[in-house]
Amino acid sequence: MKVMIVEDEILVRLGLRKAIPWSTLGMELVCEAQDGDEAYELFKLHLPDIVVVDIELPKMNGLQFIRYAKTQRPDSRFIVLTCHQDMKYMREAIQLQVNDFMLKSTLDMDELCGMLQSLSFDLTRERGETGTARLSGEAAESPIARETAERAYYALETAPIGPLREMLSEPEQQLRRDIFERLESLQFAVAKQKLGELREALTRPPLLHPHVVKNTMTEFLFRAWSACEALAAGKQAAHHRLVDRIYAAPSLDETVALLEEEMDRLEGLFALTHSGEDKAKIVLLIKQYIKTHLDREISLQDIASAFYINSSYLSRLFKEVSRTSFTEYVLYEKTELAIVMMKSGKTLTEISEKLGYLNLSSFTRMFKKVRGSSPSRYLDG
Incomplete structure (x- = not known):
């Protein structure tokens, strides 16, 4: 699925680009635009499946852009970001059949990922069903045909x-x-x-x-x-x-x-061995595992068990390949994610809980130790 971001605030664009696990969702971020005119030109070029778009944009507002974009690709899906609760915008957006809304002031990346994945599945299913209907004619839409297909799917013959x-x-x-x-x-x-x-x-x-x-x-x-x-x-x-x-x-x-x-x-x-080349692959894989489990406490023993590798060997291997210790890498990645979440408007309490810390003071101490300054410096910036 191809996704496009249309947003004039660079920090919001950066947050969306970095915080959403595009490949994990089976998506590709194909382009970004900072105003309505640029958005329309890029949309015609890339024809994305899903667009995350702000309402308030320079040159052409988000709803005008959606109206023009739908003339190029009617089946594209749109998630609207807004700071407004003005009914004028909402009514126009509903008339345009916008698929979902999200307030920028309470932007939740998990919720947005859920929206993206839901729209992706809907599009895939809709396109698959359209293809089936074209091949099978009206019978594909009838209740009898659907029940017959469902029974066949589970290898049932006549049972209800x-x-x-x-x-x-x-x-x-x-x-x-x-x-x-x-x-x-x-x-x-x-x-x-x-x-x-x-x-x-x-x-x-x-x-x-x-x-x-x-x-x-x-x-x-x-x-x-x-x-x-x-x-x-x-x-x-x-x-x-x-x-x-x-x-x-x-x-x-x-x-x-x-x-x-x-x-x-x-x-x-991608079979892994213990050759020099594959040692680097193993460390890359472990780093990816760490990045997808930053919401919990990650221990070296947990990783070693998950990968069926001796923990002492894993510790030496990680340091040899990455030039940093396992613990240092985990904590640095936690602070990287924390900074992205701060820029997207999350509070320090929300961030500390999201990263698996029992209290805010533990998170703050860790952050200061890793970054050399308190998280409030990034929050203020």
């Missing part, structure tokens, strides 16, 4: 399918989290084992709607590709056409088989 769920159960959510963890550390064998457990869980009634299953499998794909990204070294990790194949898969078994096949491919492509 019953109401379908739209959300994963808590045990399924836990398996989903476990698979994410394994994919992030490239533990593909364990990830496939957990995927098999999830497949078994999904066959127990009440059944999950196939489009939710496919959304979940696509999330796994994006997480695996993102984990491999830092190690690619010129190799192509992502095969985005596979997303289309997953959404077109007629059965749960085929959906799972496609994902397992991709895990096997990635495992072969």
Whole structure:
């Protein structure tokens, strides 16, 4: 999915660019614009799928830009950032069928990531369903045809399918989290084992709607590709056409088989050994793991267990390759994220909790030790 940011405040643009894990979401930030005129020209050039746009822009306001952009690509999605609660803007935005709103004064990156991912899944599903409708005609839209497809997806013949769920159960959510963890550390064998457990869980009634299953499998794909990204070294990790194949898969078994096949491919492509070149790859992978787990206390032993590496060996390896200790790197990355969150308007209390600190004083002491000054210096700037 291609994403565009339209925002005249440079700090907000920087915060969005750095704080959102674009590749993890299966997205590419293709361009940024600082005024309405530039936005329209870049939109025509890149035709992004999703646009995050401020209402108040120089030269052409955000809503005028959206109106013109929709003439170029009607199916693009728009998330509007605003400092205003003026009903005039809201009414016009609703008339333009804007997809979501977010106040800049309370900008929450997790919430924005959720919006982006939701729009991405909607677009992928909509485009897949449109293709199916074109191939199958009106029958694809009929309730009987839908129920027949849903029954076939779960290999049911004549048994009543019953109401379908739209959300994963808590045990399924836990398996989903476990698979994410394994994919992030490239533990593909364990990830496939957990995927098999999830497949078994999904066959127990009440059944999950196939489009939710496919959304979940696509999330796994994006997480695996993102984990491999830092190690690619010129190799192509992502095969985005596979997303289309997953959404077109007629059965749960085929959906799972496609994902397992991709895990096997990635495992072969990025198999790690203990050669000099792969030592650097291991450290890159660990750094990526750290960046995706900054919301918790990360210990060397936890990382060593996750990667099946002796902790003493890991400590020496990390220092040898990165020229800094494991602990120093973790704390520096926490302060980097803290600065981005400060610039996006988060309070120090919110930031300390987000980074896994029990109280503000512990976070402040750590920040001052790493950066040589208190966090308030960055907050004021």
